[in-house]
Amino acid sequence: MYQYTDFDRQFVLLRAQQFRDQLERWQRGELTDEQLLPLRLQNGWYIQRYAPMARIAVPYGEISSAQLRMLARIARDYDKPTPELLAHAQATQDQLQAAQPGLTLAAAPLQYGYGHFTTRTNVQFNWIPITQAAEVMELLASVCMHGIQTSGNAIRNITCEAYAGIAEDEIVDTRPFAEILRQWSTLHPEFAFLPRKFKIAFNGAHEDRAATGWYDVGLQAVKNAAGEVGFTVKVGGGMGRTPIIGTVVREFLPWHQLLNYLEAVIRAYNLAGRRDNKYKARIKILVKSEGQQFIDAVEAEYQSIVEQDGAPHTITQAELDRVAASFVVPTLQPANRTANVNPQGQLYQRWLQQNVRGHRLAGMKAVTLSFKRVGFAPGDADASTLEALAQLAEQFSAGEARLTHEQNLMLPWVFESDLPALYEAARQLGLAQPNIGLLTDMIACPGGDFCALANARSLPIAAAITERYQDLDELFDIGPIDLHMSGCINSCGHHHSGHIGILGVDKDGKEWYQITLGGSDGAQLSGPAIGGKVVGPSFSAAEVPDVIEALLTTYRAQRHGGEFFIDTLRRVGHDPFKAAANAARHARQALEEALTE
Known part of the structure; x- marks a missing residue:
């Protein structure tokens, strides 16, 4: 996975310290709630139905065992409502249930001490007091995590398909491009206050496993007749009250022009996007209403960037190589824990069928652990489970895991010989349900139990x-x-x-x-x-x-x-x-x- 540099570590630490100063000024009354609002949103802090919600970025889904342990610590020590707040929330839920009898609640409501995996490979906490937000951010910064631009009208967390770098049908590993884009877009001064939030997804395989058609910008890796790598660019996808599939605006964009072209797209949106109505402010509305006129505006802006400005954001081969070097295959060693483990029967065979996928490296597999369990909300992991996941990642996957679009967790570097031992360990944690891709592997948001918008x-x-x-x-x-x-x-x-x-x-x-x-x-x-x-x-x-x-x-x-x-x-x-x-x-x-x- 990506190897963070000294600059990365210093950057997120300084950002955490800056937010601590902002929060302390608010607590002293030097900033109003209204003035704090954009500052906390820029760092991923919402105020939800009952308590603050913290959204933590996991760029392109990659997460280390050290980061999982930190999330476990935050879930255990900080994701706690006060007794009074919990009692109020529970009373509200009881009133809702009493008004609509007939549905038996199968899971305990209003659980806390949990991290929640989202469809955009973020992790959310629902009960952290805002007064402890700065402390949590500093803990996250210690393992190069943050909530920067997980909210607000800016370029959000960049996503990739979960199997990037290991897929058998891969055209190109898109993680280096996603990382370059992350570095370019983070705190970009021109795009800090767009008309509305802006989401970008990469897919580097023949099968689209990143839902690129549903994003503001979807980037599908392709190769032309000469074997050169580029991207098909879709713009204007999105869900919400007006679901629209993105429009292809470029069939083949050479990879080195990626940033120049995206700058043109976002400039055109920043200039013409509506700011008078937040429900009509997404780029999908602009693309739908203007059609070819929008595409022409993007092309004109792109030509200006390339010809007049000298294409300042062209990605050089040296830069791509530098970033790609941070995604080298880790040192791989089998866990060799199969001596006393020999799972048999249909359940194990079904797990192999549903939860285990092929790998571009011989003798390796990618294994998905199911977070769709009775008694738990989809995508929820409590502190002890997060701690155990860190241990599994170290033992079986070179210290790396990945969050998936489907709200599960995948181990990308598993030796085939270790599958029996991994299955047994996952089974003991309740994470070996062979249901990946089946009905109960459902996607669900937190809904009205936590979200003020629901x-x-x-x-x-x-x-x-x-x-x-x-x-x-x-x-x-x-x-x-x-x-x-x-x-x-x-x-x-x-x-x-x-x-x-x-x-x-x-x-x-x-x-x-x-x-x-x-x-x-x-x-x-x-x-x-x-x-x-x-x-x-x-x-x-x-x-x-x-x-x-x-x-x-x-x-x-x-x-x-x-x-x-x-x-x-x-x-x-x-x-x-x-x-x-x-x-x-x-x-x-x-x-x-x-x-x-």
């Missing part, structure tokens, strides 16, 4: 579905399905791109849920990125698990041979599924009426 809770719905589908035979019979869930239209749970999407909405002060079908993030299984279509009216919380079951029952009745869910849906259309969803609602309503008579 219209409805995501976690109880996720818990109810997870509990209902614990039979592995049934899961494997259903096959691959992307189920994504968001608590509001901001789409942090990427519901638009789910084969099955669930969106929390508010109706008369109560929690309801829209179901969408047929979305895709662009991965090979699902085809090109596309947004799902809404199925009928919204459903109550108690109805959602029944509706999901009805959809899956319809699929199993309609499929041909080994056809996957998404293929059956596209072949037969939405109507049979819509009818099944509505029938499930009526059956549930009839049952509830019978029970109340």
